[in-house]
Amino acid sequence: YAYHVMNAPFVQDYLKSISKGTTFKEITLGMLQRLPIPVPNTLTEQEAISRFASHQESVFDKLIQLEENNINNMHEYRTRLIADVVTGKVDVRGLVFEMPDEFEDDVLLDVDEDDLQDEDELEEAFDAED
16 A cells, blocks of 8 residues: 555655755655655555555556557558568559548547457456455
């Protein structure tokens, strides 16, 4: 639980704002003692929050990996396409492409559900780790 709290953006921002020094940022024990950390009443609640945070982190890591793979595939395709055009394997004479006046913003944010595992499968895998 403490790991997730200390790595939370609001805690990291707070620590950066109170740290002192130019070359080496220092945080004193007194500064840490004044850190406003929410602490659930029971250990069970802390464990549940920690499991949830770990699960969400795992989902985000998988999404990031998926997008990094997509970007790498696009770079490979681009490199192959350029090589094919330069060597004459692809004829681009007379090829015209017009950019649309506008792009739909929400299309850029859509996640292809087929590329993701079913959420139930993720939860089952997560529960199996416990």
